Amino acid sequence: MAISAPPREDLAQVATTEALAALDVDPRRGLSAAEAAERLARYGRNELPSPPTDPAWKRFLAQFTDPLTGLLIAATIISLIAWAIEGEELIPFEAITIAAIVLLNGILGFVQENRAEQAVAALQAMSAPHARVLRDGNRQEILSADLVPGDILLIEEGDTLPADGRLIEAIALRVAESTLTGESAAVSKDTDPVPADAALGDRHNMIFSGTAVASGRGKAVITATGAQTEIGKIAGSIQESEEEPTPLQKELAGVGKILGLVVIAIALIMSATIVFLSEVRSLSGLVDVLILGISLAVAAVPEGLTAITTIVLSLGMQRMAGRNVIVRRLAAVETLGSTTVICSDKTGTLTRNEMTVRAVLTAGGRTELTGIGYAPDGELQQNGTPVSDSALLAEVRKALRAADLANNASLVQNEEGLWIIQGDPTEGALRVAARKAGLGDTELVERFPRVARCRSPRSAN
Numbered sequence: 001m002a003i004s005a006p007p008r009e010d011l012a013q014v015a016t017t018e019a020l021a022a023l024d025v026d027p028r029r030g031l032s033a034a035e036a037a038e039r040l041a042r043y044g045r046n047e048l049p050s051p052p053t054d055p056a057w058k059r060f061l062a063q064f065t066d067p068l069t070g071l072l073i074a075a076t077i078i079s080l081i082a083w084a085i086e087g088e089e090l091i092p093f094e095a096i097t098i099a100a101i102v103l104l105n106g107i108l109g110f111v112q113e114n115r116a117e118q119a120v121a122a123l124q125a126m127s128a129p130h131a132r133v134l135r136d137g138n139r140q141e142i143l144s145a146d147l148v149p150g151d152i153l154l155i156e157e158g159d160t161l162p163a164d165g166r167l168i169e170a171i172a173l174r175v176a177e178s179t180l181t182g183e184s185a186a187v188s189k190d191t192d193p194v195p196a197d198a199a200l201g202d203r204h205n206m207i208f209s210g211t212a213v214a215s216g217r218g219k220a221v222i223t224a225t226g227a228q229t230e231i232g233k234i235a236g237s238i239q240e241s242e243e244e245p246t247p248l249q250k251e252l253a254g255v256g257k258i259l260g261l262v263v264i265a266i267a268l269i270m271s272a273t274i275v276f277l278s279e280v281r282s283l284s285g286l287v288d289v290l291i292l293g294i295s296l297a298v299a300a301v302p303e304g305l306t307a308i309t310t311i312v313l314s315l316g317m318q319r320m321a322g323r324n325v326i327v328r329r330l331a332a333v334e335t336l337g338s339t340t341v342i343c344s345d346k347t348g349t350l351t352r353n354e355m356t357v358r359a360v361l362t363a364g365g366r367t368e369l370t371g372i373g374y375a376p377d378g379e380l381q382q383n384g385t386p387v388s389d390s391a392l393l394a395e396v397r398k399a400l401r402a403a404d405l406a407n408n409a410s411l412v413q414n415e416e417g418l419w420i421i422q423g424d425p426t427e428g429a430l431r432v433a434a435r436k437a438g439l440g441d442t443e444l445v446e447r448f449p450r451v452a453r454c455r456s457p458r459s460a461n
Contacts, residue, residue: 011223012194012203016168023150023221027168030134030152039148046147046163046225048235059113063106066249067256071263072102105310131162134219151222157408158422159213164229165220167191167205172408173216174424175207180230186214186424200230214424215408248334252309259302267293355425357433362399364392369436374411374419374428376435397437404434405448411435 011019020027031039054062064073079095129144134152144162147153153165155173167173167189174186181201191205200208207220209229226232245253271293275286316333354374360367367387371378380387380396387393409427414420421428435441 010196011166012198012206013196014193016166016191019166019223020168020221023223025150025152025221027152027219027221028134029137031148031150032136036135036146036148036151039150040146043148043228044226045145047145048226048232056114060106060110063109064102067253067260069102069105069256071256071260072098074260075263076102108310108314129160129162132156147222147225149222149225153207153220153222155207155213155218155220157213157215157217158410161207161209161211161213163209163222164224165207165222167207167218167220169219170205171217173218174214175211176214177201177208177211179210180208189216189218215427246332246335247338248309266296270296354421355429357429360396360399360433362392362395364389364395367392367396369433371436374421374432376411376419376432378436380437397439400430400434400437401439401444403430404439404444405450407431411441 011022014022016027025031064070076095076098079098080092083092083095130141131144131147131151132139132141132154133147134140134154135142139154147163151163152168153161153163155161161175168191170189170191173189175189176186178184183201187201187204189204189207194203194205206223208231209225210231224230224232227235271289274289274292278285278289313333320333354372356372357369359369365382368381369378370381380393382389382392387396407427407430409424409431410422411428411431412420412422419432421431434444
């Protein structure tokens, strides 16, 4: 069981040496394997808190809890009672039909939601992140879940930060913290202490779990993991919120209650009317009247409504899965259809979050670049036609060569064949433009090898 992490509120306000002393770690060697294991047992794994998972039998029974399904179950029981009293048919066909509809509906909903749970679990397993740390004086790569307070984290461009930490070294380091602060621009980081009243977005000497390194590199000592991180606190508060039924669930519950009242009213009114008008006095006559009233009530129950609702939601889930959207709960499929307001970003636009160089202006004039996104596919044009002026082409290539060399971003293809940028989006766009101009990565590295990275003037401590 994880306990609270060591005090860290004031670590951003002190020098790096004091922060390291408070966490009892040597920045040149990091933690020992034994100390790391002891802290892992003390503070718990670096994982966000997750609600307890219900057993399969409980999730299956949950498919039968809505009022409409309860009404169908009641109709099944009443049909069985009527069949037992009448004894005319050898097999209770009506009761079996209703029970089969209810059971198939529950199985279908359980299977669909179980598939979604398995897909989410598979994605989590595939995306199990790793972290580079110093332990026993050696650079090691470990599972992010095994990070502990006091670990020395090695930060590189393109990393997604796995825990909160205090920077002890920052070299041209910039971190995208929009997941926490909402700021779209990357934030420059250094190791200088901050004032005691510094807000989360102003703690330039701290890194936070879930944020991404846009450029630069550095080192940090881990100060908080798991639920104690800033993102962990948000996750905890979300789990504490009560889950409300969806609009469709509210409507179906209302329909079920109304039908239940109508069914009972039909049975009572019809039975009382027949008994009063026909002056039924014998026990067998009263049984016949009761059976008739029950039959009318059962006939008023829409057995197919629940099944149709489940099938429609399942089809919606399958269509969304075809577009790489995983829905964990069947009833949540209709949420998008019930949406009345979509909140966009502060510019009022929804974008692909990709930057593209559209034109280069040199002494020879303006040159347009075709193609969008990070795929290095396109050509250089002037006035809508490919550039034929060799002098202009040389100018553009010189400009893009300089932009490519003074660049810390990486252009790579992922496992799906899509081109992505690791690092600052602006630098990535310049690198893509250089490839469109015919400047290959190998050629540039061989002719102009990098000898050092720039050091941030604020990073010395």
